[in-house]
Amino acid sequence: MARRVGARTVLNRKCLSAISEGMAEGLESVGATAIENTTPPDAEPFGEGLVTTGDWGLWLGTKKVGGTATKPRSVRLGTTGLTLIAGYGFPGRFQEFGTIRQPARPFLTPAMLETLPTVADHLAPAVQARLRGVR
Amino acid sequence: MVDPMGTIIAELKTANLASGRVRGGEPAPGDAKAAGSFQRFVVLTDLGGRRYGRTPLQQLRYGFRCYGSTYQDARALYAELSDTLHIAGPRIGGTGVAIYQSVDDTGGSANRDPDTQQPYYDGVVELFASVETVTI
Numbered sequence: 001m002a003r004r005v006g007a008r009t010v011l012n013r014k015c016l017s018a019i020s021e022g023m024a025e026g027l028e029s030v031g032a033t034a035i036e037n038t039t040p041p042d043a044e045p046f047g048e049g050l051v052t053t054g055d056w057g058l059w060l061g062t063k064k065v066g067g068t069a070t071k072p073r074s075v076r077l078g079t080t081g082l083t084l085i086a087g088y089g090f091p092g093r094f095q096e097f098g099t100i101r102q103p104a105r106p107f108l109t110p111a112m113l114e115t116l117p118t119v120a121d122h123l124a125p126a127v128q129a130r131l132r133g134v135r
Numbered sequence: 136m137v138d139p140m141g142t143i144i145a146e147l148k149t150a151n152l153a154s155g156r157v158r159g160g161e162p163a164p165g166d167a168k169a170a171g172s173f174q175r176f177v178v179l180t181d182l183g184g185r186r187y188g189r190t191p192l193q194q195l196r197y198g199f200r201c202y203g204s205t206y207q208d209a210r211a212l213y214a215e216l217s218d219t220l221h222i223a224g225p226r227i228g229g230t231g232v233a234i235y236q237s238v239d240d241t242g243g244s245a246n247r248d249p250d251t252q253q254p255y256y257d258g259v260v261e262l263f264a265s266v267e268t269v270t271i
Contacts, residue, residue, distance in 0.1 A: 093246070094249060096182070096198070097198045097200060097257050098178070098198075099249055100166075100167045100202075101250040102250070103160065106181075106182045109182040109183055109198075109259075
């Protein structure tokens, strides 16, 4: 009778933690880059008002883990997973979408479309760096 | 590269949204009335998009503002717009612009225009369309 060869797979929990931490670090970089890529319309007094309200925040589940933005009231966070929110304060929607007397001057959507394809470039190095330190 | 906005406006006018007062970019003269005489109209704005590298497709985002006489009226107009565009499926416009899919991406949110105080609902529709015209 042939001997049964057994194999035991051990889950490396440290790797899972490293991946989560790496992804959080990468997403922080995505949020900061997205806000940096925006060019909000500016008017006198220059450098004040809308241009200063861009911010981002990162939540793990319902707990904030990065950034300085406050969570918008309408956002419902899941109990698990990472959520990145980046954007501008209240008057920003009138510049982005326009009003009856003011044409739309989109600044956040173009920056978002420019940043989204590069998300993997932010996440990969961060995750790889964390995984390198795990045995 | 073709612009699908005209096709979207034509679809919304065909669905008789806001009695045909569907505008691209900004309201037409006479759309915006004073308080007490508010009327329905829709404004679409081009938020930009990206072109795919290896396929003749473009992914575009259009902002919409559905103005109504009251918040409830604006909400109802937004619902008509969403019903017309959300997952409408592949179609070809009169000018040969092929749209593969349109999606109500954000839902709507209620606001009040800062210039006239007219209530409106705004949001974003995402479109997947061809970059060239298509002839059947």
